[in-house]
Amino acid sequence: MILAACLSLAGPLLSAEAPVSFIHDVMPHLMKAGCASGNCHAKPEGQNNFKLSVFGYDPKHDYNEIVRDDRGRRLFLAAPEESLLLKKATGDVPHEGGARIDRKSEAYLKLLTWIKQGVPFAIEGEPKLDTVSVEPREQSYKKGAAQKLKVTARYSNGTTRDVTNLTDYLSQDKEMAVVDEHGQVKVGAISGEGVIVVRYMGLVDVARITVPADKILPPELYAKLPVNNEIDRLVHERHQKLGILPSETCSEEEFLRRASIDLIGKLPTVEMAKKFLADTRADKRARLVDDLLEQPNYADHWAVKWGDLIRPNPSRVGVKPVYLLDTWLRDSFRQNKPYNTMVRELLTAQGSTHDYGPVAVFRDKREAVDASSFVSQIFLGVRLDCAKCHHHPSEKWTQEDYYQLAAFFGQMKRKGQGISAPISGEPEYWWYGGKGEVTHPITDAVMTPKPPDGPEMPYVEGQDPRVALTDWMAGSENPFFAKAIVNRIWSDFLGRGIVDPVDDIRVSNPPTNEALLDWLAQDFSSNGYDLKHLMRTIVNSRTYQLSSQPNEHNLADNKNFSRSLKRRMSAEVLLDAVCDVTGVRETFSGLPPNARAVQTWNHKLDSDFLDAFGRPNASQECPCERERKSSVVQALHLMNSNSLQTKLSSSSGRISALAKSDTPEPKLITEVYLAAYNRSPRAEELKTALRFFSTPGATRQTAIEDLAWALINSAEFVFNH
Numbered sequence: 001m002i003l004a005a006c007l008s009l010a011g012p013l014l015s016a017e018a019p020v021s022f023i024h025d026v027m028p029h030l031m032k033a034g035c036a037s038g039n040c041h042a043k044p045e046g047q048n049n050f051k052l053s054v055f056g057y058d059p060k061h062d063y064n065e066i067v068r069d070d071r072g073r074r075l076f077l078a079a080p081e082e083s084l085l086l087k088k089a090t091g092d093v094p095h096e097g098g099a100r101i102d103r104k105s106e107a108y109l110k111l112l113t114w115i116k117q118g119v120p121f122a123i124e125g126e127p128k129l130d131t132v133s134v135e136p137r138e139q140s141y142k143k144g145a146a147q148k149l150k151v152t153a154r155y156s157n158g159t160t161r162d163v164t165n166l167t168d169y170l171s172q173d174k175e176m177a178v179v180d181e182h183g184q185v186k187v188g189a190i191s192g193e194g195v196i197v198v199r200y201m202g203l204v205d206v207a208r209i210t211v212p213a214d215k216i217l218p219p220e221l222y223a224k225l226p227v228n229n230e231i232d233r234l235v236h237e238r239h240q241k242l243g244i245l246p247s248e249t250c251s252e253e254e255f256l257r258r259a260s261i262d263l264i265g266k267l268p269t270v271e272m273a274k275k276f277l278a279d280t281r282a283d284k285r286a287r288l289v290d291d292l293l294e295q296p297n298y299a300d301h302w303a304v305k306w307g308d309l310i311r312p313n314p315s316r317v318g319v320k321p322v323y324l325l326d327t328w329l330r331d332s333f334r335q336n337k338p339y340n341t342m343v344r345e346l347l348t349a350q351g352s353t354h355d356y357g358p359v360a361v362f363r364d365k366r367e368a369v370d371a372s373s374f375v376s377q378i379f380l381g382v383r384l385d386c387a388k389c390h391h392h393p394s395e396k397w398t399q400e401d402y403y404q405l406a407a408f409f410g411q412m413k414r415k416g417q418g419i420s421a422p423i424s425g426e427p428e429y430w431w432y433g434g435k436g437e438v439t440h441p442i443t444d445a446v447m448t449p450k451p452p453d454g455p456e457m458p459y460v461e462g463q464d465p466r467v468a469l470t471d472w473m474a475g476s477e478n479p480f481f482a483k484a485i486v487n488r489i490w491s492d493f494l495g496r497g498i499v500d501p502v503d504d505i506r507v508s509n510p511p512t513n514e515a516l517l518d519w520l521a522q523d524f525s526s527n528g529y530d531l532k533h534l535m536r537t538i539v540n541s542r543t544y545q546l547s548s549q550p551n552e553h554n555l556a557d558n559k560n561f562s563r564s565l566k567r568r569m570s571a572e573v574l575l576d577a578v579c580d581v582t583g584v585r586e587t588f589s590g591l592p593p594n595a596r597a598v599q600t601w602n603h604k605l606d607s608d609f610l611d612a613f614g615r616p617n618a619s620q621e622c623p624c625e626r627e628r629k630s631s632v633v634q635a636l637h638l639m640n641s642n643s644l645q646t647k648l649s650s651s652s653g654r655i656s657a658l659a660k661s662d663t664p665e666p667k668l669i670t671e672v673y674l675a676a677y678n679r680s681p682r683a684e685e686l687k688t689a690l691r692f693f694s695t696p697g698a699t700r701q702t703a704i705e706d707l708a709w710a711l712i713n714s715a716e717f718v719f720n721h
Contacts, residue, residue, distance in 0.1 A: 019123045020114040022063050028166040028201055029107035030062075032181075033089065033100040050074075058442055063121050080115035106165075127155035132163070132203040134196075140210045140241075141177075141187045149183035149207055151198050163200050170197040172508075177209050187211060190556070191243065197508040203396055204507050213243030217553065221245060230523075231541035234516040235561055245553035247546045247563040252277055253679035254547070254721065255285055258564070259539055260678075261720045262493050263292045265301030265573040265598050267580050270671060273678040289539050293532050299333035300598040302531075304572055305492070306333075307601065308626065309378050310346070312364030313618045314602055318425050321353040321360035322618075326601035328357035339485055339529040340474035343379055348466045353416075354427035362412065362430045368438050372406035379473065381484030381505040382452055396507070397452065403438050404450035408469045411436040411459070432464040453479050474529070480505060482521035486534060487511075490520065493538050495565030495628075496558070512559050548721040566721040568630055571613035572597035578712060581675045582647035583654030612637040630718070638713055648705045655708055659701040665693050668704060676711040 020026065035052060050069070052062045066074055066085060074085045084093065090108065091099030101107045114120070135150045151167040154160050169179040176194025179185045185196060187209065196207040222240045226249070227233050239246055250258070256276050260268045268276070276288060292298070306329050314322045332342050349358035365371045369388065376384040384402050413433030417426040438447045449465045450456045457468045473481040483505065491497035498517045499505050511517045520534070527533045538544055546564050554562035569577060575597040579585050585594045588605050597610065603618050612634055614627045638644065648655050654675065658668050669689040673681045681689060692703035711717055 017113050017117075019120070020110055020117055021123045021126055022114065022119070022121045023059050024123075024126060024129070025110050026114050027059055027062065028163065029101070029110055031201070032166050032168065033107065035089075035100065060121075061442070067119050075115055075119060077115060077118065080112055083115055086111060086115075127157040127159060129201055129203065130154050130156050132167075132198065132200045132205050134198045134205045134207045136207065137205070138208040138210070140212060143187060143189050143191075143211055143214075145187045147185045147187075149179070149185060149196065149198065151183065151200060151205070153200060153203075167198050167200045170199070170508075171195075172197060176211065185209070192556070192559070193242065193512070195508070195510060199508075202398065206508055206510055208510065210242065212241070213553065215243065215553075217243060217245055226542050228540055228542045228545075229537060230519055231516065231538065231543050234513060234519060235541075235543045237515070238513045238560055239562055242557075242560060243553070244557050244560055244562045245551060246543070246561075247549055247551055247554060249542060249545050250547040250564065251679075252284075253677070255545055256288065257678040258720055259285075259289060260292055261569060261573060263289070263301075263535060263539065264295045264297040265304070265570070265576070266295070266297045267577045267675075268678050269580070270674045273674050277679075285545070286540055289536055293536065297596070297598065299330050300596065301573070302333045303329040304570075304598050304600075308616050310361060311601075311618050312360050314604060317360050317363050318353065319602065321357070321363060323601060324354070324357035325360040326357070333531075336530065336532050339524075339531055340470070340481075341529070343473060343481075344467075344470040347375065347379075347470055348464060350431040352427045352429050359428075359430050362409075362414075363428050366414075368406040368409040368412070369403070371409040372402055375408075375469075376405060376452060377503045379484060380452060380480035381487060381499070381503050382480060383504050383506075384452070399440060399442065400447070401450075401452055403440055403447045404456075405452060407438040407447040407449040408451075408457075408465045410438040410447075410449075411465065432466070434462065474525075476525065482525045482529070483517055485531075486520040486524050487517060489531070489534055490538060493535075493544055494561055495567045496561075500559075513561075564721060566715075566719045568613075568628055568719055570626055571610040571615045572600065574613055574718065575607070575609050577717070578644060578647065581654070581672075581708060581712060582644075582650070583657070584647040584650045584652065586643075609637065609641070609643065634718075635713075638718075644709070644712065648708055649701075655704050656701065658704055659699070665690060665700075668700075669707065672704065672708050672711065676708070676717050 030052070050065065052065060053059075074083065076083045080086075086101075086108065087093040088095040089099070089101040089111075090103055101111070131154045133152050133154070135152070136147070139147070141147065149164065149169070150162065151164045152160050153163045164183050167183065169181065169183055171177055171179050172195040173192075175188050175190055176192055177185050177187045177196065179196050183198070185207075188194075188211075191211050191213045193211070194209045196209065198205050198207065217240070219240065222236050222245075225232070225236055225246065227236070236246075238244075253273075256268050256273060260266055260272075276284065281287070303326065307326055310329075311325065312322055328345075332345075346358045346361060349356060349362065351359055353359045353363050361374075362371070365374050373383075373385045373388065376382045382397075384397055384405065386397070388399070388402050411433050412430060413436075414428060414430050416428035439445060440447060448456050448458050449469070451469060451472055454472055457465060457472070459465060472478060483499075484503070487497045487499050487505070488502045491500065491502045498511045498513055498520075499509060500512075520537075523537065524530075524534045543561050544564075546562070548564040548566055550557075550563050557563070558565065568574075575586060579596075586597060586607070586609075587593070588595055588597075588600055588607065590602075590605055591599060597607070600607070600610070603615060607615070616626065647653060650656065658671060661668075663671070666686060669686055670680050673679060673685070689707050692698060692706050693700070695703070698706075
């Protein structure tokens with residue numbers, strides 16, 4: 001009432017200055033002052049009965065909160081300088097957040113003018129903010145250099161505005177460079193690459209900072225580097241720009257073990273190792289890759305990886321649906337089904353959860369809004385979770401983006417038991433129903449299906465919108481789909497994604513080698529989304545085949561793929577490796593005798609070993625990314641495992657067979673080394689191993705047991721390198 005009276009008294013604009021808009025002028029200053037941050041008035045409960053939206057994602061709410069809440073007590077149009085909004089911000093009135101705005105600042109003058117002009121929400125005909133860009137966008141700097149960034153906002157009518165002083169800045173790597181609130185960058189004292197994120201009114205851009213090594217290497221060094229395919233050329237270009245020299249090519253033994261573990265999740269057999277190491281053909285590595293990709297273990301290994309990402313909780317979905325989904329995954333990899341076909345079958349699934357495995361995903365992601373974050377993160381590599389409730393804190397995604405993606409699943413219908421009984425319960429039926437809608441949680445607007453950065457795809461009667469979504473995913477204009485999967489596979493093989501984390505593709509988290517990611521995605525899509533083609537291309541590159549031993553020029557590099565990064569074997573692969581070395585298989589309830597760990601399909605199949613080494617628990621919300629780091633628990637488990645000792649001493653295992661043979665001790669030792677490391681022992685290692693046989697009280701059996709136990713408990717065995 002009081003505010004309304006003041007507004008009526010205000011009449012026409014009280015200021016002769018240029019019109020001030022709440023959206024384009026007031027909100028940027030409030031956001032720069034920190035008022036709309038998560039630790040101030042944008043907290044879930046607000047601050048002192050004053051609540052703003054996070055990062056200003058809902059300007060209408062914020063306007064009403066400032067102008068109309070508590071009968072407009074925060075503004076005094078009859079005497080604008082006396083407005084509580086200004087007095088609190090300047091500290092003239094006690095304010096828990098302290099003084100945020102100086103009386104002589106542009107922010108104060110804008111707010112004051114806005115109040116004088118009658119607090120307009122928007123100016124008639126004002127343009128829409130389209131993009132934000134930073135300059136310089138990419139530049140090389142010397143150590144200790146300084147640079148002032150400039151940020152420009154561009155509007156729908158073609159006008160631009162310098163918003164450098166209204167922009168928020170964040171350095172992704174403070175050792176590389178720091179940045180102050182005015183965009184002044186100070187480069188650090190280490191070589192490498194860093195990123196400065198700039199954010200203005202929900203839009204984001206990045207400035208990339210490259211600091212070359214102190215010692216510039218001659219171009220001829222890079223010209224002499226072997227190039228197996230286009231991957232190597234693109235990686236070498238990046239190395240040359242950064243002053244990094246890649247490591248040497250790995251040994252034949254390292255490649256054999258690395259490729260086998262990565263491609264099929266299995267140690268090479270002793271026979272394979274002997275045959276490969278004796279092979280003198282120049283293309284032996286490429287031949288090995290082709291052979292491995294035809295191995296039966298390939299499908300099981302990759303089904304486990306994808307099971308981590310999409311496997312539902314059997315306690316909620318039922319054991320049978322989860323089993324059917326796992327069977328579908330294994331069969332898809334066994335057929336080498338094109339990746340886009342796999343995703344289409346999964347996301348357009350309908351029918352009974354007791355007949356068709358992919359339907360289990362919808363039984364788990366029961367609401368359209370749950371499907372949105374699942375689809376975006378797994379298949380597009382985009383984390384939209386934050387946008388479910390508010391504007392993404394470091395990216396352009398809004399609630400509209402989140403709920404428009406959810407709208408593709410808004411016409412799904414279901415019938416039957418929703419929550420499963422302990423074993424399998426009754427089936428549930430899912431199908432495209434032709435009717436239904438998803439609404440915006442704030443505005444209640446009905447959302448039109450639209451993928452992130454894609455076109456609107458309005459509902460068409462009789463046409464399942466999920467089909468349109470999967471068609472868009474596989475289209476050549478899609479900015480995410482192919483990149484997301486090639487980045488995920490690259491991370492599996494190289495220990496780190498080109499974009500890292502692999503499911504966080506965004507402007508503010510740029511790829512370390514954008515040209516490489518683009519080429520891999522294009523090559524993958526143009527070759528029919530063939531996963532084996534993608535894997536073959538990566539593994540045949542020299543970049544994949546680099547040694548894990550650093551040199552003086554790449555010692556500090558762990559982002560640019562100048563050497564192989566050591567990676568711990570996953571739980572199932574490691575357990576199978578232990579079984580292969582000892583010659584004694586593990587027993588799993590619910591699986592046939594001699595089943596391998598990569599054939600397990602349910603976290604409820606008991607295994608202390610798998611749990612200790614990071615098998616995901618599907619009762620937690622997926623995607624369940626594996627923890628790659630080692631732990632004390634893992635080391636202690638392997639050292640004190642009764643199961644391992646039982647396998648070592650088993651009368652039917654490899655150790656007993658070797659002990660009972662008349663093979664000379666040096667050859668016995670070589671056999672164990674080939675089984676565990678896929679290489680022969682070095683001279684010093686052979687000398688040390690022979691001592692096991694001469695220890696007082698030792699027998700051939702106990703000596704070989706001790707040797708095998710020591711090798712299995714070593715880093716060389718547990719890690720792929």
